[in-house]
Amino acid sequence: MIKSNYRVIAVMSGTSLDGIDIIFATYMYNNGWSFKIHHFETVKYSKNWKSTLGDLVNNSINELQDIDNSYSEYLTTVISNFIKKHKIETIDFIASHGHTALHQPENGLTYQIGNKQILADILNEKIICDFRIQDVKFGGQGAPLVPIGDRLLFQDYDYCLNLGGFANISFEYNAERIAYDICPVNIVLNHYVSKLNLDYDDKGQLASMGKVNQKLFSELNKLDFYNQQPPKSLGLEWVGLNIFPLIDSFKLKLEDILRTFVEHVAFQISKALLKEGEAVLVTGGGVYNEFFINRLKNFSKLRIIIPKNEIVEFKEALIFGFLGVLKARNEVNCLKSVTGASHNHSSGKILIQNT
Known part of the structure; x- marks a missing residue:
C-alpha cells in the first residue's frame, strides 16, 4: 500500500x-x-x-x-x-x-x-x-522544477512568483501549468553590492538613492531572451555573457546601476503578470527588498501576497x-508544459x- x-x-x-x-x-x-x-x-x-x-x-x-x-x-x-x-x-x-x-x-x-x-x-x-x-x-529545459509543487501545494494562488537569483513564475493557463524564468534578480544585484563587501542591498536602500539610466534600461529590455516564448530558463552563463558586460559598459555609479536594474526587473515581471486583481504569492530573498517590491506594485495591478518567513525563504x-x-x-514531478520535454x-x- x-x-x-x-x-x-x-x-x-x-x-x-x-x-x-x-x-x-x-x-x-x-x-x-x-x-x-x-x-x-x-x-x-x-x-x-x-x-x-x-x-x-x-x-x-x-x-x-x-x-x-x-x-x-x-x-x-x-x-x-x-x-x-x-x-x-x-x-x-x-x-x-x-x-x-x-x-x-x-x-x-x-x-x-x-x-x-x-x-x-x-x-x-x-x-x-x-x-x-x-x-x-x-529535450526539456530541466527548469523550472518548482511548478508541480506550486500546482499541488499552493493552488489557492493565481500566480507563484519567486525572487531568488532569478525571477521565475508559475501559473495555470488553458488547463496546463506554465512556468519560466523571467529575468535575473539577486544574482545581479548581489554581484554589484559585493563590491562594497555587502551580501545584499538591505531593503533596497542603495538602489533607492540612485537614478534610472534610461539608455541602459532600454538596452536591457531589448535582450533577445525577453522576446522568446516559454519554456525558457536562465543560468549564470547567460548573465555573464549578456548582463554584466552591458551594465559595465555604461560605467555608472553603483546606486544608479542598482536603481536601473531594479526598474528593469519590476518592468519585466509586470509584463508576465497578466490580469488585474489576481493573487500573486511572492517568495524568495527579493521579498525583503522593500524598494523593489514597491516598484513592482507600481508596475502591476495585482494583489501581491507575501507569506510567513518560512515560506518566503524555504518554499523552494x-x-x-x-x-x-x-x-x-x-508519480509525475516534471511537467512537459513547463520544461518543454x-x-x-x-x-x-x-x-x-x-x-
Missing part, C-alpha cells in the same frame, strides 16, 4: 549563494496534498565556498567533478549537524537539489553538484536527488522535498547506502 505520510529532509542551494537551505517537513496526502515544516535554517557559505560556487562556470568538467565530490561531502556534514541539532529520529528520505554548476539545456547539458553516492553512504539514509538531468535528456526547499515524495511514489515524467535518481 502506498504511503500517505512522508517525513523528509530537503536541502538546496540557489544561484544567489545565500547558503544552503535545509528543512525537515512532513508531507501528507488526503484527497489532496498538505505539508508542515517542522525545522528550517540557512547555513551560510564560507568565503571559500562562496568564491568556488560563484566561479563554477569557469571550471573544466574534471575540475567540476572534484568540486562535486568535496561539495557532496560538505553536504553530509551540514545535514548530519541539522539532524543532531533538531534530534530528528525518523526520516523517510533526504531530497537534495544540490547546486547548479552548469545549465545549458540548448546543448543538452545540465550539471548539479551535491548528488553523489557519498550522501547515502555517510548519512545512511535514502537520498533522492539530481532532479534536472532526466528532463534535459527528454519545501518543493524539492515534495519532488522527492512524488519520485518515491513514481517530450513527455511528463518522474525525475530524479535514488541513492541507497552501499553495503
Whole structure:
C-alpha cells in the first residue's frame, strides 16, 4: 500500500549563494496534498565556498567533478549537524537539489553538484536527488522544477512568483501549468553590492538613492531572451555573457546601476503578470527588498501576497522535498508544459547506502 505520510529532509542551494537551505517537513496526502515544516535554517557559505560556487562556470568538467565530490561531502556534514541539532529520529528520505554548476539545456547539458553516492553512504539514509538531468535528456529545459509543487501545494494562488537569483513564475493557463524564468534578480544585484563587501542591498536602500539610466534600461529590455516564448530558463552563463558586460559598459555609479536594474526587473515581471486583481504569492530573498517590491506594485495591478518567513525563504526547499515524495511514489514531478520535454515524467535518481 502506498504511503500517505512522508517525513523528509530537503536541502538546496540557489544561484544567489545565500547558503544552503535545509528543512525537515512532513508531507501528507488526503484527497489532496498538505505539508508542515517542522525545522528550517540557512547555513551560510564560507568565503571559500562562496568564491568556488560563484566561479563554477569557469571550471573544466574534471575540475567540476572534484568540486562535486568535496561539495557532496560538505553536504553530509551540514545535514548530519541539522539532524543532531533538531534530534530528528525518523526520516523517510533526504531530497537534495544540490547546486547548479552548469545549465545549458540548448546543448543538452545540465550539471548539479551535491548528488553523489557519498550522501547515502555517510548519512545512511535514502537520498533522492539530481532532479534536472532526466528532463534535459527528454529535450526539456530541466527548469523550472518548482511548478508541480506550486500546482499541488499552493493552488489557492493565481500566480507563484519567486525572487531568488532569478525571477521565475508559475501559473495555470488553458488547463496546463506554465512556468519560466523571467529575468535575473539577486544574482545581479548581489554581484554589484559585493563590491562594497555587502551580501545584499538591505531593503533596497542603495538602489533607492540612485537614478534610472534610461539608455541602459532600454538596452536591457531589448535582450533577445525577453522576446522568446516559454519554456525558457536562465543560468549564470547567460548573465555573464549578456548582463554584466552591458551594465559595465555604461560605467555608472553603483546606486544608479542598482536603481536601473531594479526598474528593469519590476518592468519585466509586470509584463508576465497578466490580469488585474489576481493573487500573486511572492517568495524568495527579493521579498525583503522593500524598494523593489514597491516598484513592482507600481508596475502591476495585482494583489501581491507575501507569506510567513518560512515560506518566503524555504518554499523552494519545501518543493524539492515534495519532488522527492512524488519520485518515491513514481508519480509525475516534471511537467512537459513547463520544461518543454517530450513527455511528463518522474525525475530524479535514488541513492541507497552501499553495503
